[in-house]
Amino acid sequence: MIPTITAFQNSPDKGRGMARDMPVRWALEEVGQAYDVRLLSFAAMKEPAHLALHPFGQIPTYEEDGLVLFESGAIILHIAERHAGLLPADPDARARAIAWMFAAKSTLEPTIVERETANREEGEKPWHAERRPILDRRVHTRLGELSRRLGEEDWLDGAFSAGDLLTVNVLRRLLSSGLLADYPNLAAYEARGEGRPAFQRAFAAQRQVFDAAQSSGA
Ligand code: GTB
Secondary structure, eight states, X not given: OOOEEEEESSOTXXXXXXXXXXXXXXXXXXXXXXXXXXXXXXXXXXXXXXXXXXXXXXXXXXXXXXXXXXXXXXXXXXXXXXXXXXXXXXXXXXXXXXXXXXXXXXXXHHHHHHHHHHHHHSTTSTTHHHHHHHHXXXXXXXXXXXXXXXXXXXXXXXXXXHHXXXXXXXXXXXXXXXXXXXXXXXXXXXXXXXXXXXXHHHHHHHHHHHHHHHHHTO
């Protein structure tokens, strides 16, 4: 049985691959695992059938042979542990790659998402002009640290891993911000990730959902 993931029926990202089904699709493509996608409206995500799969009524979820998972990081770890290609075989290198997965989700992503959310939802507040540079500075701090660690390497710790997949996925959220421009090695790293054939297939698949919704007028 091939796994089924959930994704937005009509993603607010307009086909830019910013929703969190994108890294799950990318991981599945990297390991060569076919998958089905169940598309959900915002209303359906909050209905009991989906809440039984995802306690917070979000996407993505992952279903496979009776196993139900939520949280993109946990889903990608599951995929990486069951298929070759996303985690090294050496136990220490594997542990380090998993540490990078956690770093992407719990150290990099919150800083980047907080800045993005503030700009989107608090832009009209009188205090936003003061807060904005603080949030930018926090992102710059993390980018500077990541840039120093990556140096001139292609990937964070040897061969491409699920740690790189999640890190590149998080950096993609900064593409429209211009902040990556100060870190040429990170910009090149992000582009290197997007250049992978598996990324391209995943991107095209999510884009096709958006294009189909547009042409059906949904
Ligand atoms: N920590 C969870 C994970 O990693 O799986 C977070 C899951 C999550 O945030 N899901 C979002 C969701 O379901 C979609 S991806 N939101 C609906 C809800 O909470 O009711 C977040 C997202 C949405 C839209 C854009 N965009 O338009 O650019 C980018 C990212």
